[in-house]
Amino acid sequence: MHWYEDDGLWVGFADVMFPARRVAEAARLVAESPLLRTDPGARVLDLACGPGFHVVPLARAGADVTGVDLSTAMLDRAAKACAEAGVTARLVRADMLHHVEPDTYDLVVNMYTSFGYFTDPGDNLAVLRNAHDSLVPGGKLVLDMMGKEIFAGWVGRPQAVDVEGGTAFLRDTVLDDWTRVRTDWTLVRGDEVRRASIVSALYSAAELRALFETAGFGEVEVYGDFDLSPYDNHARRLIVRGTRVG
Template sequence: MTSLPDDWFTDEEFWIATYPFMFPDTAFAAAAEDAAKVMALSGCAGGALLDLGCGPGRFVVPFAQAGFAVTGVDRTPFLLDKARAYAAAQQVSAEFVQEGMRAFVRPGAFDIAINLFTTFGYFADPKDNAKVLDNVFASLKPGGVFVLDTMGKEVLARVFAPTGAQTLDNGDALFQRRAVTRDWSLSESAWTLVQGERARTFHVRHWLYSGQEMRRMMLDAGFTRVDLYGNLDGEPYDVEARRLVAVARKR
């Protein structure tokens, strides 16, 4: 796999170019149901909510509609503009903050924090990923809860495919070449977007975590209890798991 910069996720052109593939209308349509599942899984039905890595706001809106005071944080201006427009179109109020996960912390401000759709583990230095968990822990009120959704190592080992492709109705196509590197520590992939006669390739990388590795990191950050699930429905994290969902609680 070609070497890529540590800060690949800061390339705004990547998010602009791949947006139609990553955030189709169906993803927004499913968000309300997923938000309800997060509420059931966390036991939190209201209060102040932090959506860390909120992207275009697809979870901001249903949580705001459910009565939460939502703060959406993302470092990408393009995605935050999308989030603001979506919230305005749905006539909901939310706070949006342009800041990276390593930097954002608001001590004791939130009842619940969420980090969904594999937006964790992007930083090259593992200590920076641990710093994100420290920040979330500090930002939660006593009794607060953090729900993180990602692709666990155990799940990826079962479903891994070295290549993939998506095509939009307009003919645009996205091709992916994937690899697992550093002794099952990293997921690295090349995303090639073909639009007519133009082709562009972006390189994506994020750290992989097993369920127990994620639990240990969260406990090290100060959380006193971490429950693992195989999806947002709360099914077990076992050989049938489709995702790694960690629910961490602060005393």
């Protein structure tokens, strides 16, 4: 079993991966960012949607939203979030390595470094190709992740994150000539100790731009945040947007 196929990980570390503050952050980004702006009725795919933090505000804004995730537990949380918010979304359990709906969406989003899960670089490219083919001509993919350049500024320093009832400790180890990173997690709640390791790909802005272009995207743009600020030494995130041009 690959780490991302383990529902126990997503449930056990949900407070670390999906802190409550991200609900308000997602709503703000959907309301304010030009990258996430949609017309009423626009068809939007949230690829690796997790607990639906972006599904809900996108649907509330009038988009026709589909959320895709491999985790049944996360889709259950997304369904509950939609019900509580009084919005409707289509939620699909599928592996992003294989999920493709040709010529269907106006916008595909992939948020919170939910890309680069696969050991084989060709598989990560396949995810981008699936997203490209799922877009209508003129449709856009917005991918948000921690860029290699930003990550290099703080990697190696252990982190402690307070969660409800305990503390999570995170340590990153760079692997394979800066192409991958392993994050080791230890969650301590009273007498309970839970451990997990996550391995994912690292991409610089230039590498991710090239991957988008190889996948068939045109008009590839790179930003350092959702306000369209440049990807420079002040960047907070690596955000790449590509357009299906044909």
